[in-house]
Amino acid sequence: MTRFAKTLSVFLALALVALGLAACGGSQAPISTGSSNPGGAATPAAGTEKGIIIRMEPETGTLDPAGNSSTTYWNYSAYALAPLVELASDGSYDFIIAESCDINEDNTVFTFHFREGAAWSDGSPCTPADYINTMQRALDPACGSGYSDFLFKIKNGKAIYEGSADISTLGVEAPDDKTLVITLEEPCQYFLDLLFLPVFYPSHAELATETNGDWCFDPARSVANGPFYLAEYVPEQYILLKKNPYYVQKDRISLDYIKLLAIADTQSAISAYKTGEVDLTGADYTVLAEYEGKGDLVVLPGMTTYYTLLNWDREPLSNPLVREALSLAIDRDAIAASAGKGSYEPTSFFVAKYMTSKLTGQGKKWGEEVDPLVTLNIERAQQLLAEAGFPNGEGFPELSFKYPAMEVEAAIAQSLQAQWKQNLGIMVSLESQEYQVNISDRRAGDFDICRMRWTADYADPTTFLSMYTGSASYNDSGVASAKYEELLALSERESDPAKRFQILHDAEKALVAEDFAFIPTLAGIGVTLRNPKIGNIVINPSRNSPFYKYATLAD
Amino acid sequence: MLKTIIKRILIGVATMFVLITVTFFLVRLMPGSPFEAENVSTQMIASLEKEYGLDQPLFNQYVLYLEKVLHGDLGISYKKNISVVALIARGMPATMQIGLLAFLMAAVVGIGLGIWQASTKSGFIRGLLVSYATLGVSLPGFVTALLLIVVFGAWLQALPVVGLTSPKHYILPVIAQAFGPIATISRLVKSTYSEAMQMDYVTMARAKGLSKWQISLKHILKNAILPVITYFGPAIAFLLTGSFVVESLFSIPGIGKEFVSAISNRDYTLVLGLSIFIGGVIIIANLLVDILCAIVDPRIKFND
Numbered sequence: 001m002t003r004f005a006k007t008l009s010v011f012l013a014l015a016l017v018a019l020g021l022a023a024c025g026g027s028q029a030p031i032s033t034g035s036s037n038p039g040g041a042a043t044p045a046a047g048t049e050k051g052i053i054i055r056m057e058p059e060t061g062t063l064d065p066a067g068n069s070s071t072t073y074w075n076y077s078a079y080a081l082a083p084l085v086e087l088a089s090d091g092s093y094d095f096i097i098a099e100s101c102d103i104n105e106d107n108t109v110f111t112f113h114f115r116e117g118a119a120w121s122d123g124s125p126c127t128p129a130d131y132i133n134t135m136q137r138a139l140d141p142a143c144g145s146g147y148s149d150f151l152f153k154i155k156n157g158k159a160i161y162e163g164s165a166d167i168s169t170l171g172v173e174a175p176d177d178k179t180l181v182i183t184l185e186e187p188c189q190y191f192l193d194l195l196f197l198p199v200f201y202p203s204h205a206e207l208a209t210e211t212n213g214d215w216c217f218d219p220a221r222s223v224a225n226g227p228f229y230l231a232e233y234v235p236e237q238y239i240l241l242k243k244n245p246y247y248v249q250k251d252r253i254s255l256d257y258i259k260l261l262a263i264a265d266t267q268s269a270i271s272a273y274k275t276g277e278v279d280l281t282g283a284d285y286t287v288l289a290e291y292e293g294k295g296d297l298v299v300l301p302g303m304t305t306y307y308t309l310l311n312w313d314r315e316p317l318s319n320p321l322v323r324e325a326l327s328l329a330i331d332r333d334a335i336a337a338s339a340g341k342g343s344y345e346p347t348s349f350f351v352a353k354y355m356t357s358k359l360t361g362q363g364k365k366w367g368e369e370v371d372p373l374v375t376l377n378i379e380r381a382q383q384l385l386a387e388a389g390f391p392n393g394e395g396f397p398e399l400s401f402k403y404p405a406m407e408v409e410a411a412i413a414q415s416l417q418a419q420w421k422q423n424l425g426i427m428v429s430l431e432s433q434e435y436q437v438n439i440s441d442r443r444a445g446d447f448d449i450c451r452m453r454w455t456a457d458y459a460d461p462t463t464f465l466s467m468y469t470g471s472a473s474y475n476d477s478g479v480a481s482a483k484y485e486e487l488l489a490l491s492e493r494e495s496d497p498a499k500r501f502q503i504l505h506d507a508e509k510a511l512v513a514e515d516f517a518f519i520p521t522l523a524g525i526g527v528t529l530r531n532p533k534i535g536n537i538v539i540n541p542s543r544n545s546p547f548y549k550y551a552t553l554a555d
Numbered sequence: 556m557l558k559t560i561i562k563r564i565l566i567g568v569a570t571m572f573v574l575i576t577v578t579f580f581l582v583r584l585m586p587g588s589p590f591e592a593e594n595v596s597t598q599m600i601a602s603l604e605k606e607y608g609l610d611q612p613l614f615n616q617y618v619l620y621l622e623k624v625l626h627g628d629l630g631i632s633y634k635k636n637i638s639v640v641a642l643i644a645r646g647m648p649a650t651m652q653i654g655l656l657a658f659l660m661a662a663v664v665g666i667g668l669g670i671w672q673a674s675t676k677s678g679f680i681r682g683l684l685v686s687y688a689t690l691g692v693s694l695p696g697f698v699t700a701l702l703l704i705v706v707f708g709a710w711l712q713a714l715p716v717v718g719l720t721s722p723k724h725y726i727l728p729v730i731a732q733a734f735g736p737i738a739t740i741s742r743l744v745k746s747t748y749s750e751a752m753q754m755d756y757v758t759m760a761r762a763k764g765l766s767k768w769q770i771s772l773k774h775i776l777k778n779a780i781l782p783v784i785t786y787f788g789p790a791i792a793f794l795l796t797g798s799f800v801v802e803s804l805f806s807i808p809g810i811g812k813e814f815v816s817a818i819s820n821r822d823y824t825l826v827l828g829l830s831i832f833i834g835g836v837i838i839i840a841n842l843l844v845d846i847l848c849a850i851v852d853p854r855i856k857f858n859d
Contacts, residue, residue: 146599277717436588
C-alpha cells in the first residue's frame with residue numbers, strides 16, 4: 001500500500017463515521033428561551049406538580065390560528081387559547097373570555113362584552129383587538145388557512161378575501177377595550193357555534209403579526225390567553241403546557257401541566273399507554289375486548305358520517321329509481337359488522353346522528369328525534385330496479401366503486417358490492433386508490449360510485465346540509481335536489497330554533513330519502529384509553545370529542 | 556487515483572441533476588394537490604395554489620426551482636410551513652443517531668454471527684444461526700418492530716417505546732433497524748469466510764502455530780471482508796436515511812417518516828428536498844465505499 005493510499009484510507013474511514021456523526025452531536029434542545037411567559041420553562045415531574053401526558057398525532061401545520069392550522073393546532077389551542085364562547089357538554093353556551101353577548105333581533109349583530117381581568121400569559125390584557133388580529137390576518141389568501149371561508153359570514157369578509165374590498169371595511173369593531181361588535185352579511189342562527197373554529201380564536205395583536213411565522217413555536221413570543229401556556233416546544237416530539245396564572249377562569253383548572261406527546265402510529269400509542277408513557281390516547285376497536293368494563297375505556301360516538309356518492313351525471317345513476325333501489329337494498333348492520341363493531345355504527349342519516357338537536361329543546365340527538373330515513377327493503381328495491389328497466393339486474397352496466405385504500409372504506413365498499421350483487425343481481429367493480437388520487441378523482445367528478453366521509457366543522461346540521469346545493473363546492477356528484485334547496489333556504493329565514501330544526505330534518509329527508517342523492521352508511525365512534533385516575537373529562541359537543549383542560553388527577 | 560475520484564464526483568453531480576429533474580416531474584405527475592384535505596373547499600385550494608405559484612407553467616416552475624437549489628434554497632414545505640433545509644436539519648440528528656448505531660450493531664454482530672456460523676462444529680448452533688439469518692432477511696421491518704414493542708414494551712414493560720429521550724429509549728429502535736442488516740451481513744460473511752477457510756494460506760498459518768484469533772481476524776477475515784464492505788455502501792445509506800417503519804412506530808422525529816408523509820401529502824418541495832438529501836448521502840456513501848474497497852484490495856484498480 002502506498003503512503004497516499006494509507007492516508008486516504010484513514011481519511012475515508014473517518015469520513016464514513018463523520019457522515020453519520022455529523023449531526024449527532026447537537027441533538028435537539030428544547031426551544032425554551034422564554035422569559036415572556038411566567039416561570040420560564042422547566043421540565044415538569046418534580047414532586048408536587050400534577051399533570052398528564054396526552055398522545056397527539058404528529059405535527060402538521062402551525063399553531064397560528066390565522067395560518068394553516070391543522071392537527072397540532074387543535075391539540076394545542078384546546079389548552080392554550082380561549083375562545084369568546086364555547087359549547088358546554090349539555091349544548092348550552094359557556095362564556096369564557098366574553099362574559100355575555102347581545103344579539104340583535106335578526107341575528108346579524110353580535111356584541112361581546114369581555115370579562116374583567118382577561119389577560120395573556122405575559123400579563124398583558126386580552127382585548128377585542130386580539131380576536132380581530134386573527135380574523136384580519138386569516139382574510140389574506142396567503143395565510144393558508146382552511147377555515148377562512150367561515151369569515152365570509154362577516155360583513156365584507158368575502159370581498160376582502162377576494163381582494164375587492166379593503167381590510168378596514170370588515171364588519172368587526174371594538175368601541176372600547178371590553179367590547180367587540182361583529183356584524184354579519186346575513187342572519188346566522190348558529191354564529192356562536194362557529195366561534196371555536198381557529199379563525200375566531202385570538203392571537204396577540206402585538207406579538208402575533210406575522211402569519212405562519214416562527215413566533216408561534218417560541219415560548220417567549222407565543223403567549224396564551226387560555227388555561228395553559230406554551231412552556232416548551234420540541235418539534236415532532238412534544239409540547240409542554242403549564243398552568244397559566246393569568247387565565248381569567250383559572251379557578252376551574254386543576255392540573256399544573258399537560259404534556260402532549262407525538263405518536264404517529266395508533267398501535268404504538270396503545271403500547272405506550274400500556275407502558276405508562278401516556279395517560280390518554282385515541283385508540284381503536286382492537287382494545288375494546290381487552291378493556292371491556294374497565295375504567296380505562298372511554299367510548300364516544302363521533303361527528304363523522306361515512307356515505308357513498310352516486311354520480312348523478314352518469315347512466316344509469318341519473319335515474320332516481322336506480323338510486324332508490326341501490327339505497328334500499330343494503331343492510332347497514334352488516335356493513336357496520338364488517339367494518340368493526342364498536343368502532344362504527346350503522347346510520348341512515350347524513351347529518352351526524354349524535355349531533356345535539358334543538359327540535360325538542362330537550363338536548364336530544366339528531367338521530368333520536370326522527371325515524372331512520374332509509375331501511376332495508378329488498379323486495380321494493382328489486383321492484384324499483386325492474387321499473388327502471390333492469391329486472392333482476394339484467395342489462396345493468398358494471399359500475400366502478402372508487403375508495404381510498406383504508407381499512408374501513410374497503411370494508412364498506414366490499415360489503416356494498418356483495419349486498420348489491422346478492423340482493424339486486426348487479427355487479428360493481430372495486431377500485432382501491434391512494435388517498436390523494438381518490439380525492440382528486442372525486443373532485444373532478446370522475447367516478448360512478450365513490451366513498452365520502454364528512455366530519456362536522458361546527459355543531460349545527462348545516463355543516464352537513466349546506467354541502468349539496470347546486471353551487472356548493474363539495475357537490476362532486478352532480479346532486480340537484482330542488483326540494484332540499486328550497487327547504488334549506490327556508491331554514492335560513494326561520495328564527496325559531498324548533499321550527500328551523502324541523503325544516504332541516506325535512507331538508508335532509510328530501511335529499512337522502514326522496515331524491516336519494518347518496519347513501520349514508522356508517523357513523524364513526526371514538527375510542528379513547530385514559531388513565532382511570534383522570535377525572536372530570538368534559539365532552540365538547542362541537543366535535544363530540546373529549547376535552548381535558550378541566551381534568552383532575554387522583555393521587 | 557485522484558483523477559478517478561474527481562471523475563466519480565462529477566458523475567455524482569450529474570446523477571444529482573438527473574435525480575432532481577426526474578423527481579420534479581414525477582411528483583407533479585401524481586394526481587392531487589398539496590392543499591387538498593377533507594374539509595377544504597375547491598376555491599380555497601385554487602387560491603392557495605396560486606399563492607404558491609403552482610398555477611404557473613410547469614417548466615417555469617422547474618427552472619425557478621433549479622435556480623433556487625443552486626443557491627442552497629430547497630423551498631418551504633407546504634404542509635409544515637417551515638423551510639425544507641430547516642426540516643432536514645431538524646430530523647437528521649435522530650435519524651443519523653439511530654442509523655449509525657444500527658449500522659455499527661449490524662456490522663459487529665453480523666460479522667460475529669457470520670464467523671461463528673462458518674466455524675462452529677455444532678449442528679444445533681449452525682441451524683439456529685441459519686434460521687435467524689433466514690428470518691431476519693424475510694421478516695418485514697414493521698413485524699419486527701411491532702413484536703419488539705409488544706414484547707419488551709407492553710408485556711414485559713422493560714423498555715420505553717416512545718421517542719428518544721434517554722439512552723434506554725435507543726435500544727428497541729436500534730435493534731429493530733439492525734435486525735435485517737445483521738442477517739444479511741452474517742450470511743455474506745458466512746459464505747465468504749467458509750470459502751477463505753479452505754485456502755492454503757490458512758492451513759499454512761495453522762501450521763505456523765498462530766493463535767485461533769490471529770488466524771481468524773488477520774488472515775481469514777481480511778480476505779473475506781471485501782464483499783461485506785461492498786454491501787456497507789448501500790447498507791449505510793439505507794440506515795442513515797431513516798426507516799419510515801421504525802421512525803413512525805417508535806415516534807422518532809426523523810426524516811424517514813417525513814419522507815413518506817411528504818409523498819402522501821403531495822408536499823412537493825419536501826419530497827424534492829429529501830430526495831436530493833438522501834440521493835446525496837447514497838452517492839457519497841457509495842463513493843467512499845468504492846475507494847475503501849480499492850484500498851483494502853489493491854487488485855481493484857480505478858481504471859474503469
